[in-house]
Amino acid sequence: MFYIHQSSCISHQPTFNEVDLEDLKPIENNLVHAIEPKYENVPLGQLRRMGRALRMGVGTCMKLLGTNKVDGLLIGTANGGIEDSIMFLNQIHDYEEGRLTPTAFVQSTYNAIAGMVGMITVNHGYNATHVHRGHAFENVALDAAMLLKENPDNCYLIGGVDEISVKNHRLVSLAGWYRHDNVSNADLYKGIAPGTLPGEGSAMFIVNNKSDNAKAKLTSLRMVNSFDENVVKEQLNLFLKDNPGKIDLFLQGENGDNRLLKYYTACEGLMTNETTAARFKHAFGEFQTVSALAVWLANYVLQNQKLPEHFIKKNSTTEFKRILIYNNYQGAQHSFMLVERVK
Amino acid sequence: MSKIVVTGIGIISPIGNSVAENRAALQAGKSGLTSLELFATRYATLLKFGEIKITNEDFKQQLGVTTKGVTRTTLLALYAFVQAIEDRGFTNEELQSSDTALINGNTIGGMSESENLYLDANKNEVGSEYISSYNLGTVNMYIQQRYKIGGVVNTFNTACSSSANAIAYGARLIKNGFAKRAIVGGTDSLAKFTINGFNSLGILSSSLCKPFDAERSGLNLGEGAAFLVLEKEEDAKGKKIYAEVSGWANTNDAFHPSSLSDNGDGPYLAMKEALEIAKLKPEKIGFVNAHGTATENNDEKESVAMKRLFEKVPAFASTKSNTGHTLGAAGAIEAVFCILNLMHQEVYANLRFEKTIETTGLTPVTEYTKMNLEHVMSNSFGFGGNCSSLIFSKV
Amino acid sequence: MDREQEKLILKQHIIKYLNLLHVTPEEITDDMPMFREGLGLDSIDSIEMVVMMEREYGLKIENPKDGREILQTINSMMDFIEKGRAAKAAEEKA
Numbered sequence: 001m002f003y004i005h006q007s008s009c010i011s012h013q014p015t016f017n018e019v020d021l022e023d024l025k026p027i028e029n030n031l032v033h034a035i036e037p038k039y040e041n042v043p044l045g046q047l048r049r050m051g052r053a054l055r056m057g058v059g060t061c062m063k064l065l066g067t068n069k070v071d072g073l074l075i076g077t078a079n080g081g082i083e084d085s086i087m088f089l090n091q092i093h094d095y096e097e098g099r100l101t102p103t104a105f106v107q108s109t110y111n112a113i114a115g116m117v118g119m120i121t122v123n124h125g126y127n128a129t130h131v132h133r134g135h136a137f138e139n140v141a142l143d144a145a146m147l148l149k150e151n152p153d154n155c156y157l158i159g160g161v162d163e164i165s166v167k168n169h170r171l172v173s174l175a176g177w178y179r180h181d182n183v184s185n186a187d188l189y190k191g192i193a194p195g196t197l198p199g200e201g202s203a204m205f206i207v208n209n210k211s212d213n214a215k216a217k218l219t220s221l222r223m224v225n226s227f228d229e230n231v232v233k234e235q236l237n238l239f240l241k242d243n244p245g246k247i248d249l250f251l252q253g254e255n256g257d258n259r260l261l262k263y264y265t266a267c268e269g270l271m272t273n274e275t276t277a278a279r280f281k282h283a284f285g286e287f288q289t290v291s292a293l294a295v296w297l298a299n300y301v302l303q304n305q306k307l308p309e310h311f312i313k314k315n316s317t318t319e320f321k322r323i324l325i326y327n328n329y330q331g332a333q334h335s336f337m338l339v340e341r342v343k
Numbered sequence: 344m345s346k347i348v349v350t351g352i353g354i355i356s357p358i359g360n361s362v363a364e365n366r367a368a369l370q371a372g373k374s375g376l377t378s379l380e381l382f383a384t385r386y387a388t389l390l391k392f393g394e395i396k397i398t399n400e401d402f403k404q405q406l407g408v409t410t411k412g413v414t415r416t417t418l419l420a421l422y423a424f425v426q427a428i429e430d431r432g433f434t435n436e437e438l439q440s441s442d443t444a445l446i447n448g449n450t451i452g453g454m455s456e457s458e459n460l461y462l463d464a465n466k467n468e469v470g471s472e473y474i475s476s477y478n479l480g481t482v483n484m485y486i487q488q489r490y491k492i493g494g495v496v497n498t499f500n501t502a503c504s505s506s507a508n509a510i511a512y513g514a515r516l517i518k519n520g521f522a523k524r525a526i527v528g529g530t531d532s533l534a535k536f537t538i539n540g541f542n543s544l545g546i547l548s549s550s551l552c553k554p555f556d557a558e559r560s561g562l563n564l565g566e567g568a569a570f571l572v573l574e575k576e577e578d579a580k581g582k583k584i585y586a587e588v589s590g591w592a593n594t595n596d597a598f599h600p601s602s603l604s605d606n607g608d609g610p611y612l613a614m615k616e617a618l619e620i621a622k623l624k625p626e627k628i629g630f631v632n633a634h635g636t637a638t639e640n641n642d643e644k645e646s647v648a649m650k651r652l653f654e655k656v657p658a659f660a661s662t663k664s665n666t667g668h669t670l671g672a673a674g675a676i677e678a679v680f681c682i683l684n685l686m687h688q689e690v691y692a693n694l695r696f697e698k699t700i701e702t703t704g705l706t707p708v709t710e711y712t713k714m715n716l717e718h719v720m721s722n723s724f725g726f727g728g729n730c731s732s733l734i735f736s737k738v
Numbered sequence: 739m740d741r742e743q744e745k746l747i748l749k750q751h752i753i754k755y756l757n758l759l760h761v762t763p764e765e766i767t768d769d770m771p772m773f774r775e776g777l778g779l780d781s782i783d784s785i786e787m788v789v790m791m792e793r794e795y796g797l798k799i800e801n802p803k804d805g806r807e808i809l810q811t812i813n814s815m816m817d818f819i820e821k822g823r824a825a826k827a828a829e830e831k832a
Contacts, residue, residue, distance in 0.1 A: 045778050048757045073595075078480060080500070085454065085536070086464045092539045093461055097385040101755070101789045102782055105540035106600050106726065109450070110479065110500035115727020118595040124612055127595035127729055128508060132498040133480035139497040143512065146519045167464040171477065174463060174470035225487050225496050332484065545785060545802060599780065 001145040001221060002207040003214035003342065005155075008063040009296045010034050010056045011201040011284050012185075016063070019300065024283060024310045027185045030178065031164060032199035032285025041066040046116060049103050051084045053077065053163035056202040057113035058120070061157055064206055065121050071151065072126030073114045074144055076136030076160035078288030080110030080129075083165035113161065126156070134329025136160060137292040138223050141337070145221070148209050159204030160289030169198055177286075177330065179256070186310070188256040188282040196255040199285010203292040205299075214342045216299045219243065224334040232334050233266040236326065239336045240270065247275045248317045249301065251294055253327030255281040260331050267326050277314040278307055291327045291335060298323040298339040347514045348738060349585040351572030353426025353528075354679045355419055357393030357565050357666045361426065366683050369691040370711050374665045376551050376563050384535050390547050393565025393667030394533055395419070410485075411472040414453040417482045419568035419672075420530035424486055427526060427570035431582065435491075442523035444495040445483055446513045447530060447570075448505025449671035452479035455534035482530060494522050500671070502725025503634070504593070505529055506569070507674030507733055511591035513573050523578060528570030529675035537670065538564060544601060546638045554635035554661035555642045555707050557698040562636040565667025569675035571682075576738075586682045589718065590621030590734030601726050602640045607648030609730035610634075614652050614720065617732040621718070625653045628734070629716040630690050632677045633707070634724045635661020636668050641724060646703035660693035660708040674723040674731065681719040681735045689713050744819070745812055755790045756783050768812045784809055791815075797822040 009015040013025055016037040027033070034056060039047060041062040042055075050058065057075060085108040091100050106112070111129040118127050126147060130139040137160035144158045172178060179195035188197060211217070220243050224235045240247075250271045254264045268277060284293045301307050301320050321341045328334040354361070357375025358368035368375070379387040379394055402408070402418040406425070428438065437443060453476035454460055463471050475481070480498045487496045495516060499508045506529020513525030531537075541547050541564060548561035573588060594616060596609025603609060618625060634645055642661075649656045662680050663669075669676055684690055693707035721733045739747075749763035756779065770776040773784065784802075787809050791797045797819065799805045808818045 044760060048759045049782075078478060086460070088540065089454075089457060089461050089536055090465065092457070092535060097535070097539055099789050099792050100539055100543040101786045102540070102543035103786055105543055106782060109502060109726055111502055111725070111727040111729055112600065114501075115595070115600060115729065118597045118728055119599070122597045124594050124597055124608060126593050127501070127727075128593060129500050129727075129729075130497060131479045131500045132483065132496060133478060135497065136480075139495070142495065142521065146515050146521070149519055150515070170465075171463055171470070171474060174467065175474045223495060225484075225492070543785065544782075600782065602781065 001218045002148050002209065003211055004205050004207055004216045004218060004299055005214055006064050006068065006206040007203065007296050007299055008060040009203045009293060010037065010060055011293055012199060013283055022308045024186060030183055030197055032185060032197050033164065034201045043120060046120060049107060051081045051107055053079065053081055053161055054107055054112055054116065056163065057161035058116050060159065060202040060204040061117045062120065064157060064204055068206055070157045070206060071154035072147060072156045073117055073123060074128045074140045074156060074158045075114040076130045076140040076289050076292065077110055077113060077162055078131055078133050078136045079162050079168055080131065081108035081112060082168040083163065084108035086167035133288050134333030135223050135335065137289045138221060138335045141218060141221055144207055152209050155206060155208035157204060157206055159202065160292030161202035162200055162287040162289045164198050164200045172198065185282045189254060189279060191256055191258045191261050194257055194259050196257045196286040199287050199290060201284055201293050203296040211342055216302045217340045217342055218295065218337060219340050220338040222336045225332065227331055229262045229266040232263055233270065236267050236270055236336060243338050245322060247271060247322055247324045248320045249323040250275050250277045251298055251323055251325045252277065252279055253281055253290065253294065254279045255286045260328065263328055263331060274316055276312060276316045278311040279313055280311060288329050291325065294325045294327060295337060295339060298325055302339065302341045345575040345577060347517055347573050347588045348576045348579055349571050349588065349682060350574055350579045350582045351427040351431025352585060352679050352682060353423040353430060354569040354676060355395060355422045356567035356669065356676050357395055362679065369662065369665060369680065372692045372694055372711065374551065374694055376667055379533065384538055386538055386542065390549050391551055391563040392533060393563060393669065395566055412476045413485060414473060414476050415455050415532040416449055416451055416453060416530050417485050419532055419566065420447060420482050421486060423528060423568040423570045424526065427572050431572040439491045439493045441493040443492055444513055444516050444522035444525040445487055445492045446497045446509040446525060446527045447483050448499040448509040448674060449479055449482055449530045450500055450502060450505060451531050451534050451537055453477040453481055454536050455532040457535040501729035502727055503670055503673055504723040504725045504729045504731035505671040505674065507723040507731035508593055510571060510588065510674060510678055510733060511593065511731065514588045514591060517573060517575060524572065524574040526570055526572055528568065529672040530568035531669055531671040532566045533564060548637065551695055552637035552664060553695045554637040554664050554693055555700065555705065556696050557700050559637040559639065559642060562638055563667035565669040567666065567669045567672045567676050569672060569679045571675065571678060584738050586685045587736040587738050588733065589736040590617040590623065592616035592620060593731050596728035596730055598728060603644035603724065607644040607651065609728050610645055610648035610722065610724055611651045613730040613732040614648065614722065617720065617734050621734045623718060627718050628657050628720045629714065630684055630719045631657055631659035632681050632719065632721040633659045633661045634722040635663055637663065643700055643703060645722065646700060646705045650703060656705055658690055658708050658714065660691060662691065664694035677721050678733060681721045684719045685716055685735060685737045688716055741816060745816055748812060748815060751790055751794050752787065755786050766812060770811060772809055772811060795819055795822065
């Protein structure tokens with residue numbers, strides 16, 4: 001598929017500048033909010049009218065594009081600027097469709113992130129925004145893999161971003177996906193109730209076909225659309241057969257929702273005793289493009305050969321060479337990604 | 344290298360509910376632009392719209408939709424999807440296979456339910472039936488679940504170029520071995536949200552739109568959906584082959600969030616790169632289905648870009664003069680129109696054109712014309728500088 | 739209220755509507771160009787300012803071409819506001 005060279009991340013933990021994953025930061029009000037940093041390379045004239053998702057997305061991209069040039073930009077976002085969308089909708093209501101200010105409408109468009117980065121860096125190359133829910137980032141990765149097959153000497157900026165947003169939180173909460181009782185993120189996996197904790201964040205990568213100086217390799221990817229855990233397990237089996245070898249770390253997207261445990265149990269059942277099992281949504285929260293942050297975390301683990309205790313579910317290996325990420329969103333979109341160390 | 348060919352098409356637009364109806368309307372120079380009738384908005388009679396005069400309840404009945412929370416955007420997509428797969432004639436096994444991809448582009452998703460979204464986001468204590476439907480991905484999620492599509496499922500939102508990118512992605516999935524067949528297309532429905540959004544930018548016209556005309560005063564919004572079935576030529580033995588998808592490109596204008604650069608850089612590069620993929624020289628293009636929204640900015644910059652690329656600008660027209668601008672569905676609907684151009688060796692009138700734009704002096708096709716065509720180009724340019732171009736070729 | 743106080747309020751409205759972080763009213767001088775150079779605003783901002791004129795001052799700018807002239811600088815906007823007020827006052831008298 002491709003080699004990962006640079007990466008940047010905004011999350012609930014300090015990850016943008018100095019990375020600190022050792023101590024799990026607590027949450028308030030059941031929200032795994034991201035820490036917004038002071039943004040570099042983003043013109044104030046543009047920053048001023050960006051909503052949160054746009055700021056995080058553009059901010060993580062521009063951290064990498066200050067000095068690097070890429071041939072195209074691919075962003076996964078399943079909600080886009082949902083807060084701006086609803087702000088605009090509220091304006092429609094409040095002003096009875098009278099004269100309305102357009103900024104919220106323009107900035108709410110899902111492709112505003114990729115469009116804005118393209119504009120700031122004057123990048124005329126490929127520019128795509130994938131929005132398919134729990135497969136938004138996975139399709140970005142697949143698209144980039146194809147682009148690199150078609151243009152072997154190119155390099156691309158890819159990633160995923162989504163925000164919690166007050167209004168979107170209300171929608172997802174009304175749909176029954178969030179915990180209503182007060183939950184600490186440290187206790188997320190007790191699996192006693194339906195619902196999880198909402199999160200937000202952004203992870204971006206510069207990827208190409210060159211192994212020299214690469215940090216990690218995304219070797220293989222598979223997407224599954226099914227509510228049946230047996231189908232998901234079968235697909236994982238096929239994925240493992242296609243990618244034989246020891247899995248050192250099974251990094252899975254368990255999120256505490258007791259309705260979704262069955263998928264993780266089924267998949268973990270295919271791992272051996274030699275595989276460390278770990279989880280990440282207590283640190284990042286649940287959102288459609290969190291798998292991008294899982295890749296960022298896998299990259300971090302391969303670089304540093306360590307994973308802080310609070311991520312670990314079952315300890316085993318101490319050398320990390322091959323990491324299998326399994327994630328699903330609301331039990332509907334499932335994905336497997338194999339991330340390997342580059343020698 | 345194998346050719347990627349089109350073996351099934353389905354369409355519903357403001358000018359017809361089938362491929363045949365759309366062709367008849369295009370040939371006759373009919374437009375589907377009227378006042379808005381199916382939902383209440385201040386602008387219902389003040390502006391012109393390409394509205395499909397079928398209610399959601401009628402769609403649900405026709406399509407056998409009994410599940411709650413299925414929005415108009417999904418209903419339109421389903422309508423066109425069913426036509427396309429029946430046209431191609433798929434077995435259930437083929438649809439459910441892990442090498443069948445389903446890709447669409449749309450910009451409104453379930454937000455077409457603007458009233459319910461407002462209430463759910465602000466007031467409701469209990470979610471409405473659409474509470475889980477607002478997301479753009481719910482369209483393909485519904486179709487995937489209903490037909491158990493087994494391969495890659497994806498949704499693009501690159502504004503008005505969304506479904507052009509969906510078509511290109513499907514073609515590339517097949518070319519790169521990630522799918523054997525791809526059902527690709529786009530959908531969008533009229534919504535208070537988009538009407539007010541575009542109106543706030545001052546680019547909607549209160550009269551029937553006049554693409555490429557010096558007196559054009561903005562676009563008319565439309566709705567609709569279209570799907571194409573793509574596969575390799577060698578896998579299509581015994582099936583009707585409509586055309587080849589021979590070229591595609593995605594570039595960025597990198598100038599402004601909602602208008603094109605003075606030199607039309609994004610459009611120029613998109614058309615140029617699509618030609619490179621198709622391995623064609625510009626003079627081989629017989630006809631361009633232009634983006635042609637009838638905004639002051641687009642039509643002038645698209646003309647500038649065409650003049651930069653083509654020594655002699657080929658025949659061109661905007662079918663948005665018939666359907667209005669169907670946003671996320673435009674790329675796919677206009678792809679079907681390009682296929683009709685090639686199948687029947689004809690081009691359709693750019694309606695209501697009277698006077699050339701002074702700075703560019705280009706005249707579109709103004710009458711239904713029979714024409715020898717080998718290769719046809721389709722342009723789609725959107726917000727965020729997203730520019731896409733597709734090329735279809737006769738087989 | 740005198741013209742200086744009115745200008746301050748106008749600048750505060752502009753900063754609020756356009757979310758001009760880190761720009762103080764003092765930094766917006768009276769003849770500074772609003773668009774491209776000077777304050778560096780773009781066409782989306784000009785629409786925001788047309789809405790601002792309607793909501794804050796009750797003044798409509800129907801024609802985009804008029805808008806460009808009116809919104810060029812603080813001074814040109816003040817002239818437009820004062821003219822609009824005078825016209826309203828004359829109407830009310832009549």
